[in-house]
Amino acid sequence: MVSFLARRLGFAVVTLFSVLTLVFLIVxxxxxxxVLVILGxxxxxxxxxxxxxxxxLDQPLLVQYGRFLLQAIQGDLGTSMISGRPxxxxxxxxxxYTLELTIAALILGAALGIPAGVWAAVxxxxxxxxxxxxxxLLGLSLPAFVAAIILLMVFAIQxxxxxxxxAGGADTLTERLRQMALPTLALALIMMAYITRVTRxxxxxxxxxxxxRTARAKGASASAVIWSxxxxxCLIPITTVIGLYLGxxxxxxxxTEIVFSRPGLGKLILTALSQRDYTLxxxxxxxxxxxxxxxxxxxxxxxxxxxxxxxxx
Amino acid sequence: MVGKNTSDKPVLSVSGxxxxxxxxxxxxxxxxxxxxxxxxxxxxxxxxxxSVTSLxxxxxxxxxxxxxxxxxxxxxxxxxxxxxxxxRSVRGGQISMIFQEPMTSLNPVQRIGDQxxxxxxxxxxxxxxxxxxxxxxxxxxxxxxxxxxRIDNYPHTFSGGMRQRVMIAMALACNPxxxxxxxxxxxxxxxxxxxxxxxxxxxxxxxGTAILFITHDMGVVAEIADHVLxxxxxxxxxxxxxxxxxxxxxxxxxxxxxxxxxSLVGKLADGTIPARGVEGVPLSFRGDAPVLExxxxxxxxxxxxxxxxxxKGEVHAVEQVSFAIGKGETLGLxxxxxxxxSxIGKAIIDLAPRHSGEITVAGRRIDYxxxxxxxxxxxxxxxIFQDPFGSLDTRQSIGSAIIEPMQVHGIASGKEARxxxxxxxxxxxxxxxxxxxxxxxxxxxxxxxxxxxxxxAMSPKxxxxxxxxxxxxxxxxxxIIDLMIDLQKEFEVSYxxxxxxxxxxxxxxxxxxxxxxxxxxxxxxxxxxxxxxGHGYTQRLLSAIPITHPDQxxxxxxxxxxxxxxxxxxxxxxxxxxxxxxxxxxEGHFIRRxx
Numbered sequence: 072m073v074s075f076l077a078r079r080l081g082f083a084v085v086t087l088f089s090v091l092t093l094v095f096l097i098v099x100x101x102x103x104x105x106v107l108v109i110l111g112x113x114x115x116x117x118x119x120x121x122x123x124x125x126x127x128l129d130q131p132l133l134v135q136y137g138r139f140l141l142q143a144i145q146g147d148l149g150t151s152m153i154s155g156r157p158x159x160x161x162x163x164x165x166x167x168y169t170l171e172l173t174i175a176a177l178i179l180g181a182a183l184g185i186p187a188g189v190w191a192a193v194x195x196x197x198x199x200x201x202x203x204x205x206x207x208l209l210g211l212s213l214p215a216f217v218a219a220i221i222l223l224m225v226f227a228i229q230x231x232x233x234x235x236x237x238a239g240g241a242d243t244l245t246e247r248l249r250q251m252a253l254p255t256l257a258l259a260l261i262m263m264a265y266i267t268r269v270t271r272x273x274x275x276x277x278x279x280x281x282x283x284r285t286a287r288a289k290g291a292s293a294s295a296v297i298w299s300x301x302x303x304x305c306l307i308p309i310t311t312v313i314g315l316y317l318g319x320x321x322x323x324x325x326x327t328e329i330v331f332s333r334p335g336l337g338k339l340i341l342t343a344l345s346q347r348d349y350t351l352x353x354x355x356x357x358x359x360x361x362x363x364x365x366x367x368x369x370x371x372x373x374x375x376x377x378x379x380x381x382x383x384x
Numbered sequence: 385m386v387g388k389n390t391s392d393k394p395v396l397s398v399s400g401x402x403x404x405x406x407x408x409x410x411x412x413x414x415x416x417x418x419x420x421x422x423x424x425x426x427x428x429x430x431x432x433x434x435s436v437t438s439l440x441x442x443x444x445x446x447x448x449x450x451x452x453x454x455x456x457x458x459x460x461x462x463x464x465x466x467x468x469x470x471x472r473s474v475r476g477g478q479i480s481m482i483f484q485e486p487m488t489s490l491n492p493v494q495r496i497g498d499q500x501x502x503x504x505x506x507x508x509x510x511x512x513x514x515x516x517x518x519x520x521x522x523x524x525x526x527x528x529x530x531x532x533x534r535i536d537n538y539p540h541t542f543s544g545g546m547r548q549r550v551m552i553a554m555a556l557a558c559n560p561x562x563x564x565x566x567x568x569x570x571x572x573x574x575x576x577x578x579x580x581x582x583x584x585x586x587x588x589x590x591x592g593t594a595i596l597f598i599t600h601d602m603g604v605v606a607e608i609a610d611h612v613l614x615x616x617x618x619x620x621x622x623x624x625x626x627x628x629x630x631x632x633x634x635x636x637x638x639x640x641x642x643x644x645x646x647s648l649v650g651k652l653a654d655g656t657i658p659a660r661g662v663e664g665v666p667l668s669f670r671g672d673a674p675v676l677e678x679x680x681x682x683x684x685x686x687x688x689x690x691x692x693x694x695x696k697g698e699v700h701a702v703e704q705v706s707f708a709i710g711k712g713e714t715l716g717l718x719x720x721x722x723x724x725x726s727x728i729g730k731a732i733i734d735l736a737p738r739h740s741g742e743i744t745v746a747g748r749r750i751d752y753x754x755x756x757x758x759x760x761x762x763x764x765x766x767x768i769f770q771d772p773f774g775s776l777d778t779r780q781s782i783g784s785a786i787i788e789p790m791q792v793h794g795i796a797s798g799k800e801a802r803x804x805x806x807x808x809x810x811x812x813x814x815x816x817x818x819x820x821x822x823x824x825x826x827x828x829x830x831x832x833x834x835x836x837x838x839x840x841a842m843s844p845k846x847x848x849x850x851x852x853x854x855x856x857x858x859x860x861x862x863x864i865i866d867l868m869i870d871l872q873k874e875f876e877v878s879y880x881x882x883x884x885x886x887x888x889x890x891x892x893x894x895x896x897x898x899x900x901x902x903x904x905x906x907x908x909x910x911x912x913x914x915x916x917x918g919h920g921y922t923q924r925l926l927s928a929i930p931i932t933h934p935d936q937x938x939x940x941x942x943x944x945x946x947x948x949x950x951x952x953x954x955x956x957x958x959x960x961x962x963x964x965x966x967x968x969x970x971e972g973h974f975i976r977r978x979x
Contacts, residue, residue: 281488287444288483289503289554290476293468303493378493379538 072375075383079371083364090360094353095139099132101349108347109152126152148354153346158354161339166358169335172327173320175255180262181313185302187263188270193297195275203267210264216326219257223330226253236332254331258323262316269312273305280304306377314370318363394419395561395594396441396479400454403433403440403618410436411618413454418562418611421588423595425609425626427602427641429857433618434598438564440464441596442479443471458561477507480555484567486547490539497523497535500554507558522553526583544721545576549583556587566598573720574884578928581607600858602641603930606630607937614638626934644858645932646887646914668972670894671710673747675845675878676732676765681705681741683724683731683902687954697954701727703902703961705741709846712872714879716889716910719899720925722953725882728899729848732880733765734758746845763793766839770851772831776823783809783819786838793842808837811874812867829860833867840875848880853888865892886929890914895972898922902953903964908973918967918975 106122107114123129127138142149148158191203210218227235233253277283278301286300325337336355343351374381394417403411411433418424426434439445440452443463456463458478466474480503483489491499500519504510510518516535523531526549539547548568555563565584569577585608588595599605605612605626612629614622614637622635633639667677683702686695702724709715717725730736732743734752743750745764751757769775776785786805790796796804806816812833823831832852839847849868853861865888872879883889889896889910896914897907898921906919917923931937955961966974 281483281485282491284444285481285483285489285551285554286491286502288442288475288481290472290474290506291502292472295502300491300494304491380492380540 072383079368083368086364087357087360091140091143091357092136094356095136098349098353105152105347105349143357148357149350151343151348151351153348153351158351161351162336162354162358165334165336165339168333169321169324169328169337172251172254172258172324172333172335173317175251176258176262176320177313177317179255179259181266181309183259184263184266185270185309188267189274189297189302191267191271192274192278200271203271207264207267210260211268213261214326215257215261215323216330218260219254219327219330222253222257250333254324254327254333257327257330258320261323262313262320265312265316266309269308270305273308274301277301277304303377307374310370310373310377314366314373317366321359321362395458396596397457398437398441398454399457401437401440401452401456402454403436403445403450403452405446405449405451409618411440414615414618414620416611416613416620416623418594418596420561420594421592422610423588423597423608424611424613425597425599425605426613426615427599427605428615429600429859431617432615434615435566437615438481438566438596438598441564442475442481443468444475473507476503476560477558478560479562479564480558480560482548482551482555482563482565482568484570486544486551486571489551490547492539495536495538496542496550499539500550500557503554503557518557519553522557523550525556525587526550526553528553543576544572545580548572548576548580552580552584552587556591556593559591560593562594562596564596564598567600568597569604570599570601574886575720575925575928577604578930581930584608601930603645603932606645606932606934607930609934614641630933630935640862641858642932644862644887646890646929667706667708669708669710670713673711674708674744675711675713675746676709676880677742677744678708678728678732679706679742679744681728681731681743682739683727683736684739685737695957697956698959700902700953700955700959700961701736702731704964705899705902705904707897707904707907709878709880711845712876712878713895714872714881714893716893716896717880717882717899718884718886718889718896718925720884723899724902725899726850727902729767729850729880729882732848733761733767759793763795763842764845766842766844766847768832768835768839768847768849768852770854772828772835772855773823775835776831778823781820781822782826782834785823785834786819786841789838790841795842804841805837808840809834811840811871812837827860829856829864832856832864836864836867836871840871840877843875844877846878846880848882850882851884852881854883854885861888862891868892886914886926898925903976905976906974908969912970912973916969916973918969918973922975 106119106126106128110118110122120129127135130138139149146159148162150157151161154161187203187207191200194200223235227233233249274297278297283296283301286296291300321336324335325340327333328335328337329341336358340352340355342348343355375383397417399415401411401414402409414433414437416424416426426437428434436445436450440450441456441463443466445452452464454464458474463471463474490496497516497519500522501515504515504518504522508518519535520531523535528534528546528549534542539550542550551568555565568584569580572580581604584595587593595608597604597609609626612622612624612626613620614629614635616637622629622633622638629638630642633642667674667679681702682700682704684698684700687697687699688695705724705728707715717728719725727736731738731741738752745761748757748760750761776782780788783802783805786808787801790801790804795801805819809816809819814830814833814837818825823834826834835852836847852868853864856864868879869892871877879892881889881893893910895908896910897904898913898917898919899905900921906913906917906922913922914926917926965977967977968974
């Protein structure tokens with residue numbers, strides 16, 4: 072277990088290091104001089120040179136790279152070229168919004184998707200199964216922002232149950248939850264669609280296994296067979312899917328945040344892109360990578376809790 | 385018919401049971417009875433309706449598809465009239481089941497204590513410490529070593545035999561009136577089977593439960609049954625006491641089942657033959673020159689662990705194995721699962737890593753590093769595998785499956801290859817017109833014929849048959865073995881016949897080698913090895929094989945129900961096993977001398 076963790080952390084370090092290098096290079100290959108972006112076309116040559124010096128862009132590439140790595144290790148991802156604030160600070164200011172949205176969507180999606188998948192499997196080739204399969208297909212094919220816009224139009228504009236703009240200004244918990252409700256739902260529906268489908272297929276496979284027959288032969292009730300014996304054996308594929316789609320969920324949150332005018336990583340990355348804020352951009356890519364690496368590691372560790380046969384070597 | 389030869393009222397009486405799936409009737413008008421403390425063996429091949437019958441008794445037929453009519457009386461209650469919740473109290477309480485596959489019949493993510501406890505909780509209402517104590521008692525009853533510790537273990541930490549004991553504990557936990565055992569020992573090694581049967585018999589004596597024992601193996605029937613019911617195609621074709629059925633079988637089908645049991649085994653000669661020590665390795669064979677010679681073959685698999693996958697040890701799967709096979713000769717390689725017999729076959733054709741050893745085919749030593757040498761090896765040596773379903777490409781017509789290797793090796797192509805393929809299909813008893821059919825259109829036995837034809841397409845000198853008939857029903861198995869014997873005469877091909885099935889080995893093999901923990905412990909002519917086994921392990925293996933007639937029950941030594949942990953084949957890196965020495969029992973009959 073310890074050596075497994077050590078090895079996986081080693082891989083994580085290598086992954087992050089590669090991403091840092093790649094990001095550093097890409098930003099320097101991209102067309103457009105950041106100094107001109109900041110100062111505009113009319114800037115005097117003297118001020119261009121001065122800024123270039125201040126940003127360290129006059130140094131040789133290797134020196135820049137070394138400095139970049141050293142700072143990144145210390146958690147310093149540089150300062151934003153536009154706002155002048157530290158990138159780490161900018162990201163940390165909006166990260167909680169994205170995390171709370173993603174986690175809430177994940178929990179809601181799993182809470183709805185797992186029972187729906189189980190139900191579809193138990194009622195295989197009957198009406199509930201057909202309906203759930205159709206709905207989950209719809210969920211998979213509907214882009215996140217379309218679902219978001221539909222929700223917005225129906226529940227915020229037509230019925231006025233929830234606010235149209237979900238940004239800030241929430242003093243009470245109820246208010247905050249009201250603001251979160253629609254964006255969470257928009258993301259959770261997609262998550263639910265994935266989880267329903269994988270739960271259904273995993274359950275169908277498990278329900279035909281010998282040990283399910285053994286459980287029934289013991290006299291166990293139908294609900295004990297389904298929820299205790301069968302579902303316990305489905306959790307590995309379900310966890311795998313959750314782990315895989317958590318990355319997609321974070322990606323989807325970009326569009327959702329824009330539709331609902333919510334602060335978060337999505338909005339931030341859009342701003343950084345449109346303003347050619349290279350340092351902010353490279354910082355955000357690093358943070359995204361970090362999140363994916365952590366999610367993968369957590370998924371692997373969860374397997375061990377779910378299945379006694381999993382050994383960490 | 386009901387409860388023959390017993391004055392007691394039957395525990396279970398089935399009459400006029402008819403089972404249908406949709407519009408197909410799979411069991412017709414079946415009637416039988418079982419008295420307390422009695423064992424009824426239901427015998428038949430796959431598809432005969434024996435397992436379906438047990439599921440119907442349990443009320444576990446597939447929902448909405450399976451229908452059962454007639455009556456299944458447990459005491460005075462007709463189980464077919466009970467609703468699901470009433471049936472649940474019967475299942476596991478009054479009737480419990482033991483299934484065939486110990487590897488898949490237990491829930492892999494639940495502790496075995498919880499799985500046994502579930503039945504006790506449902507039917508006896510015990511909880512907490514009381515429940516745990518009841519589970520421990522059951523574990524002790526089925527002789528699981530260290531029950532206090534094992535109760536909290538998961539199924540994957542148990543061997544097949546131990547898992548089947550867990551299943552038995554589960555089945556006996558609520559003192560059922562009847563246990564239905566569906567092929568409970570079929571997946572087990574023969575020595576483990578003998579122990580499991582002994583345990584079941586002993587527990588039956590203690591508890592007086594009735595057992596409905598479903599099997600395809602007449603040897604097992606001879607061991608344990610009081611009454612026998614032979615089923616074929618959903619009908620009972622013969623019924624009677626075990627002595628009646630074995631001594632005076634009325635139906636030809638029953639006679640063929642009884643005849644399929646190994647006949648040499650169990651007729652062990654008395655006394656031991658004085659042995660002479662010999663030098664060297666036992667490389668005798670029949671004929672002038674060996675087709676295959678294996679010298680000092682060892683196969684080791686690395687076992688890695690730790691942070692950087694450091695080599696922790698090596699699994700000695702095959703250790704210093706030497707043997708030879710003559711032209712047109714069949715050598716049987718027998719042993720229990722994990723003994724390394726399949727690994728030898730794989731190592732010969734380069735599917736397993738050889739640690740050391742020399743392999744010579746038709747006088748030419750194989751150089752595995754030389755592509756030309758390998759190509760000729762792959763032409764001269766062909767394989768037939770156990771699973772006829774998995775060893776054919778599901779999307780390739782059987783004709784092209786047979787033609788493909790001929791083209792690959794440039795033996796024949798175009799019209800010539802097609803003609804040879806059609807001729808081969810005819811030789812193995814299939815209609816050449818079906819050459820364009822896909823594998824799923826054939827039965828298991830037919831697919832094995834296709835695999836044989838594919839192997840013969842290369843005009844090989846040697847065919848390695850790895851459990852080639854083990855997955856087949858008794859009657860089909862006999863047909864395939866006869867086909868292999870006929871083809872051997874016609875093509876003068878040699879076989880390395882790897883099997884755990886002594887009846888098959890006895891029928892097809894000229895010589896037999898016995899494997900134990902990666903080593904050959906005894907090798908010699910079939911009649912010598914089976915009739916006068918010299919090595920202790922061979923004797924143990926042969927005495928575990930079920931008897932062929934119930935009259936022999938008293939004659940055989942009692943089976944110990946013990947729990948010796950298996951010897952570990954894992955050795956430290958660089959371990960050098962002691963050199964082997966052999967004793968000659970008779971011409972060509974060698975046993976390993978204890979080191």
